[in-house]
Amino acid sequence: MAGNSIGKEFIVTSFGESHGKIIGAIIDGCPAGLQLSEADIQPELDNRIPPQPKIVSARIEKDMVKILSGVFNGFTTGAPICMMVENKEADSSDYEKIKNLPRPGHADYTSWIKYGGFGDFQGGGRFSGRATVALVMAGAVAKKLLVKHNVDVLAYTKSIGNVKLRRQITREEISRNKFENAVRCPDLTCAEKMQTTIIEARKKGDSLGGIIEVLITNVPAGVGEPLFNGLDADLAKALISIPAVKGIEFGAGFKAAEMKGSENNDEFQVIKGEVKTLTNNAGGILGGISTGMPIIARIAIKPTPSIEKQQRTVNLSTMENDSLSVKGRHDPCIVPKAVPAVESAVAITLVDHMMRAGKMQRVLKKESK
Ligand SMILES: Cc1cc2nc3c(=O)[nH]c(=O)nc-3n(C[C@H](O)[C@H](O)[C@H](O)COP(=O)(O)O)c2cc1C
Numbered sequence: 001m002a003g004n005s006i007g008k009e010f011i012v013t014s015f016g017e018s019h020g021k022i023i024g025a026i027i028d029g030c031p032a033g034l035q036l037s038e039a040d041i042q043p044e045l046d047n048r049i050p051p052q053p054k055i056v057s058a059r060i061e062k063d064m065v066k067i068l069s070g071v072f073n074g075f076t077t078g079a080p081i082c083m084m085v086e087n088k089e090a091d092s093s094d095y096e097k098i099k100n101l102p103r104p105g106h107a108d109y110t111s112w113i114k115y116g117g118f119g120d121f122q123g124g125g126r127f128s129g130r131a132t133v134a135l136v137m138a139g140a141v142a143k144k145l146l147v148k149h150n151v152d153v154l155a156y157t158k159s160i161g162n163v164k165l166r167r168q169i170t171r172e173e174i175s176r177n178k179f180e181n182a183v184r185c186p187d188l189t190c191a192e193k194m195q196t197t198i199i200e201a202r203k204k205g206d207s208l209g210g211i212i213e214v215l216i217t218n219v220p221a222g223v224g225e226p227l228f229n230g231l232d233a234d235l236a237k238a239l240i241s242i243p244a245v246k247g248i249e250f251g252a253g254f255k256a257a258e259m260k261g262s263e264n265n266d267e268f269q270v271i272k273g274e275v276k277t278l279t280n281n282a283g284g285i286l287g288g289i290s291t292g293m294p295i296i297a298r299i300a301i302k303p304t305p306s307i308e309k310q311q312r313t314v315n316l317s318t319m320e321n322d323s324l325s326v327k328g329r330h331d332p333c334i335v336p337k338a339v340p341a342v343e344s345a346v347a348i349t350l351v352d353h354m355m356r357a358g359k360m361q362r363v364l365k366k367e368s369k
Pocket of ligand 1: 337
């Protein structure tokens, strides 16, 4: 099963299954001299689990990170960093019953076809949302590196089902409010409505999707390697690799298709000695290279596939038609848990590209402990 690493100079490898012993990540290529301990990573893992059992799965994943290598005397050494959490709470009983019945919308059928039925089906195995634990651990390291270079990555929930945050929102509001509610939306009234709509969907045995917006500030101009390694191309690759992500747009995105050139073009101006654009319909990237303006992307997440509502499926052992109601611990909406995963995928890609563009130090300046 190849395909579990991403990046060229800051290379992240993800490993582990949902109900296996551990989930982990290895970072190869992390600059030396970054002060790093479990305490830098743990809060990011804690943020994965919103404090509202009615809108997330009942699995209370108390994921405690351990760093196994690559850190000496409190600083990264430049050697591979291996990090892991133990899967303590796995309950595989519900999966044994449905192992021959692929869940509509999940990867059970495609993984069965590709791996001949050998795949670990428990909890979705390698295709579980828990794979994002590895992403979030590596993302925490990437974010710490980005902070050193003044780059800020901030994601939040923009819509859930048909409840949308329509007003303009400031970066300050996002950082101040998004962890004040279980859906990770910075507008608290809107967050309340989102929460209610998720609970209603769950009561009906159904699930909801939504949109996450990510804002990235202070990426210097000139980062990205077009054609096929453009910054937008690689961000899109990392983001769409998060399970349940179905769409990505940058800046004006799909709306650009309805605009005139005169409306969509971001006009250039010199402001305080620097080249800026007066609008940012490009979302901070032109030709696969950062412009120096904020990078803005929106990510569409589909509704959780595992639902209690009865749906048609097939029995892969008898090759007969069947039906399925998925019981067990599932998130009625993936969006809140995916917010840290989105920030992590973005941070990992940015570190990799900034290193490739020579805009990140390979050995950080020594700081006192
Ligand atoms: C954080 C997170 C949590 C998820 N939780 C669930 C879940 O509880 N139940 C479920 O059926 N799918 C869940 N998923 C989605 C599936 O893993 C995903 O839909 C499946 O692997 C198929 O991949 P695809 O939707 O990208 O095609 C979750 C995804 C993420 C990112």
